[in-house]
Amino acid sequence: MLILQRKPGESVLIGEEIEVTVVSVETGGRVRLAISAPKSLTILRNELRGAMDANKEAAREEASPLALLELLPRQGGPETKK
Numbered sequence: 001m002l003i004l005q006r007k008p009g010e011s012v013l014i015g016e017e018i019e020v021t022v023v024s025v026e027t028g029g030r031v032r033l034a035i036s037a038p039k040s041l042t043i044l045r046n047e048l049r050g051a052m053d054a055n056k057e058a059a060r061e062e063a064s065p066l067a068l069l070e071l072l073p074r075q076g077g078p079e080t081k082k
Contacts, residue, residue: 017041 011021023032
């Protein structure tokens with residue numbers, strides 16, 4: 001892992017086609033980045049990649065339609081009292 005220090009307005013180049021620029025550093029340490037890359041390259045936040053992988057894994061698991069219906073909450077109509 002490469003660790004760099006950059007100030008707002010400074011950039012890092014990744015290969016010849018990707019440029020990451022520090023836009024601002026906010027109070028509390030939050031850093032805003034601008035990424036310039038080819039449109040053919042997918043850019044995701046790390047936590048979204050994890051969710052995407054979990055969704056793909058869940059889609060691979062096979063379950064019968066009846067078993068899936070059992071997972072749905074039962075919805076009854078309003079009860080009538082006599």
